[in-house]
Amino acid sequence: MKLAVVGGGSTYTPELIDGFARLRDTLPIEELVLVDPAADRLELVGGLARRIFAKQDHAGRITTTTDVDAGVADADAVLLQLRVGGQAARERDETWPLECGCVGQETTGAGGLAKALRTVPVVLDIAERVRRANPDAWIIDFTNPVGIVTRALLQAGHKAVGLCNVAIGFQRKFARLLDVNPSEVHLDHVGLNHLTWELGVRLGGPDGENVLPHLLAEHGEAIAADLRMDRRIVDRLGVVPSYYLRYFYAHDEVVRELGTKPSRAAEVAAMEKELLAMYGDPALDEKPELLAKRGGAFYSEAAVDLAASLLGDGGSPVQVVNTYNRGTLPFLPDDAVIEVQARVGRDGAAPLPVPALDPLYAGLIANVTAYEDLALDAALRGGRDRVFKALLAHPLIGQFDYAEGLTDRLIAHNREHLAWA
Template sequence: MKLVILGGGGFRVPLVYRALLADRSPGRVTEVVLHDLDASRLAAVCGVLAELAADVSDAPTVTASTDLDEALRGADFVFSAIRVGGLGGRAADESVAAGCGVLGQETVGAGGVAYGLRTVPVALDIARRISVHAPDAWVINFTNPAGMVTEAMTAHLGDRVIGICDSPVGLGKRVARAAGVEVADAWLDYAGLNHLGWLRGVHVRGHDVLPDLLADAERLESFEEGKLFGAEWLRSLGAIPNEYLHYYYFTREAVASGASRGAFLLDQQKRFYDAPSLESWERTRLEREQTYMAETRDEERDADDLDGGGYDQVALELMHAIASDKRATLILNVPNRTTLTCLDVDAVVEVPCLVDANGARPVAVSQVPDEGVGLVTSLKVVERATIKAAISGERAHAVKALALHPLVDSVAVARKIVDTHPLLFGGDARRGTA
């Protein structure tokens, strides 16, 4: 089976390859093609993958190409993890937003809109070319903003593009551990959009263990989200929000922190790419995980919280379920159909899905909490306004997308962001990697 990784020079590609090396199931990936526009980054990552595979018999072959059409031909699966504008673009998104007094996080608020404006045109071009050169391939999208980009790509790929994110799975693992159950035995009742969802139940053999966890403050505040939000607020919600909702519930504090994750990662990863090796990659990866969302915490992350969802494992499970027609239930980004009543059938949502050879189909969930409906519907309007602006290239649509975002909520600020951002509307935003 052939897997093509777009953004193949990206820092997290070795995570995917390491998961493939450990996979010994029938129908596993035997050929990996890395595509990137930056040949030097491709060479750096290929070197790390060679070290990973050094003592592994029958490891998947790895080739690299800067020619997208060539890379795509014959693909069974395409994994998209591109970063348009590179980490320099992310740093610009964050600094411009901060300079305008609003949140600059890369997928949330002004930063997320700016990232989407750059990314959607490239993602649409990729989708068109996949439909020509690999029409039977399944596309797994990890490119952020994941929900928005997945929805845009459905215009050319339909249900053959599926978005993934490790945040809901990581949340499920941490909550299950705190509740004293195995996540593999649990049904996670989760609903929302990418980076905007709520875990409303953890069902084990027909019993929901979440209410007991919510009633126990000590256990509730023993893991990442409990520390972020606090037991009192979680009890008020009656649910466990995705960690990214911290930016909505504690907006002033997040803006005041002034943290720029993009600038940190840009400097950190430059050191790796200047002297790439498996050892330096492992060291850099651990530092990256330890400092994830550091602006929201007063202390270092616990070792247990470093065990996130593992997007590499999500991607692997998704590929297995489709390729082997082996049923699995995964939280994915797919068209809504009739799952969430607050959104239309075509809106891409993040919910549990049943996956098999026919793809991914959303299943019934407990809906978005009443107090979250406004956020979800507002953000879907923003996503679609951003897609329209990205396709049309019209400044007015970009201003509208930003002004409608609840974390911007000002036409004047939206205009300032659009007019001062160096990579929007005429700036040079080449496609790079995460």
């Protein structure tokens, strides 16, 4: 089995490598190729990756290349974890929206649209290269904004599934609070990427007992603190929203907060510099503790589970993924990409049925889906007017003057990445 990781020079990658090494019985990789245009980072990450495999007695071969075509040749699956424009572009995504009084974040709002515009064309080019190399290869997308990117891939006819670590993070957290094995915890996880709610927490399987009321009664304060939300929100909803819902439920508070501290991008850039220095130490043969602060917790375990299910019989039969709606949420088009529990196998992902949603959730999901439609159109066809319409449609923006100002700023800060600008 051969896997390729495009964006393999990311400081995330040792987390992925550690999972591949630990879970080799689930996903028996014979060859792993790390692909990245940044040769200097690739050398550091690749060296550490080989040492991690060696320490854990993994027999797989790890190679590195800056050539996408060479890297994906004959690959059975390709994982995408790109950041077009690097942390510098992320820094801009998180700052210029604040000038208009809107949240600055790299996956939602105006910053999320900027990232989509930069990313979709690059991902589609890579996907075409994968298809030419092996039309049967699966593409696993971890590149944000995952919902929009996955929809672009699926609409172009690629064998693709989107992956996010939010659900597995909640699963692990709830398992600790309940003192059970994570495999016993199943989530009624519903929504769009980075716009989800845990409507139930079930023990033993998708049809098991719902223990969410118990969790909220016994651990509501801790859960709310992890979300950085007022406990009253969680108690009133009676469900657990993704921490990304804070940008919607406490938008003005978040904007004020972001204006008083360094951006997350600046924090991550400093962290990455320190991590890369660690990766260059030939004595280091395991992922450093600092990596846990970088983000992406449990990404490796989710990726292994998904790849194992798509390529064979080693993964869990039911997983939370991003895939076509296909009638699961009847108020959305069939080709909308949703994030829900799905049955995953060699033929891809088939969403499990979802109960009728409260309008409180369905309304916001429908609104953001409409924005994602417009965002993908702007990413594929370009043009100032398409960018403006996507921004105006986003529920975190929604005002004409805001959308006008944000459109000008988005184009000015991303011109080098926009072929039409």
